[in-house]
Amino acid sequence: MEQITSLKKRLARLVSDMFGGGVGENEIFPLFESPAEPKNGELCLPCFRLAKALRTPPGEIALTVARSLSELADEKKIKEISEVKAVSGYVNLYFSDELFRSLIDELGDISRLSKLGEGKTVCLDFSSPNIAKKFHLGHIGTTVIGNALRNIFNLCGYKTVAINHLGDWGTNFGMLICAFKMWSSREKVLSDGVIELEKIYARYNKESRNDKSLEDSARAAFSSLEKGNEEYLELWRLFKEVSLNEYMKVYEILGISFDSFTGESFYTDYMPAVVEELREKGLLKTDDGASVVYLSDYNMPPALILRSDGSTLYPTRDIAAAKWRKQEYDFDKCVYVTSAGQSLHFAQWFKVVELMGYDWAGDLVHVPYGTMSFGGEKLASRTGNIIYLDDLISQAVEKAEKIIDEKNPDLKNKRETAVAVGVGAVVFGGLSAARIKDADFSWDTALSFEGDTGPYLQYTYARAASVIRKCGGDEVSIICSYSPNDGEKRLIMQLSVFEDKIRSSLKDYEPSVITRYLLDTCGVFNQFYHSSPIIRAPEDAKGFRITLTKKFLQIAGSCLDLIGMAKTQEI
């Protein structure tokens, strides 16, 4: 907020002058805070640090400052301030009605935000499921966090490249090919999709425990696939196509799109050059038959580049992919959204890239998130402890439908709205807490529609939209003598920190900052809504409140967009 910033600057200069420049204005400026309690004003200056510099008790300083500023305010020399109080070492400042009225214009202005990333490109690697598996709970963290980050970067003016680094290569495919040849058919796979693939894969896994020869044939099959066996390649393409069809449905319902689907298979051709480069740069050592880069100087175990049988590994592929992306997109940052369990892996290969001499190693960012469990147990398809995303979404949608039938049976597009709310509840679930927190999934929480939930946000949005709809073409003008009440003041202040919240979520790669902010903002709006009539308000208040409600819709709408939830006009 430009006006608040410039006010702070002026105040800092004034305070500095009061003490003969004993403390510089640049030191005073960052001391300004927003009081936690609205009753303490809109802006405050804690005087404890000043007390140290000036060797005067904080209470005394606060009193001196308050008295001088109060005089200036009375003389209309600081017309933004209506009242100044000294309270236990703080100077509390109350904004004037005039300032509140003019702050409204500035609300929701993102012009400064959208300059942050001008001319910069960010690659975001997220979602990245392994082919031939159904989309489940374990995938939604990376998917919704990555998508939200991408939206945040976009809002801030960055060019983004959303990359779905599909897990579409590896010995698994050898198993799948063998299993397919024994128990399945093209028709079956085409009709049952990923379910069929999961089924035969699980069966192969199970049977290979008793019959070790199955493992050998799987390895042989994959090796043959790598060498270009046309029959196997054809099957691999089928598996990939069927899986991708399933994933595209999921992404469509979540409203998420990608700029690239270059998965692991894509980089196989680029890996030999990486291995060669590591060798040339003297980084590659042989240990127990495997090729590694030692990282003991950095307090990490070695990065494995080649297995003792000469085949490549995860870090090899990631390094190759990073090099390719740098060349292709010339990114300023490349962000990887994966589980926190992979932190060491990323630290290792980031270091290897640095040792290779690439200055852009510092632009690689790992964004970890916590582990999702269910019933206190690890999610695993092997043990059957798994929740598929389509089940979760359809349950949420079903519940939303039920509630709509109950509370708003005349709603026109019921199904569409129920999907928006059901999906919103699921997305919200993935973005409400700080991403690093572990979470134990519970149906009760996931399907809860009251309190701090996705439906609460959408309900509040729809309610505000409904008010504006009912005002129709009512003329909106802010009467220049209107005196905002406490609820209106609070809403203005709440809406005014939008820009700060976006900056903070961008800096920390933390979408939950926006989710939290939106929850708080909806709470403040609801208080305003309950305490101040809008449509039936007196003329002077009406224009003010309609404008404020529109600003709320704009900012809440931006937040919903950012976290990837639908903006429900009616619900």
Added chain:
RNA sequence: GCGCCAUUAGCUCAGCUGGAUAGAGUACCUGGCUACGAACCAGUAGGUCGAGGGUUCGAAUCCCCCAUGGCGUACCA
């Protein structure tokens, strides 16, 4: 063993570079729909901020140590 992360109300979580009486939601109890939408709002109650030291005028926040839990720790991704 070593490393990383977490620990705040019964439960799920906020708490900005240290600042005012540590805040929400949920669950329990209570009040508010002939009303711009009750998927809401208001109120009561609920805390030795995991334990102990230290730095500071001031610590949930910074430092040290310990405890508990999760994850990782050379041929999976």
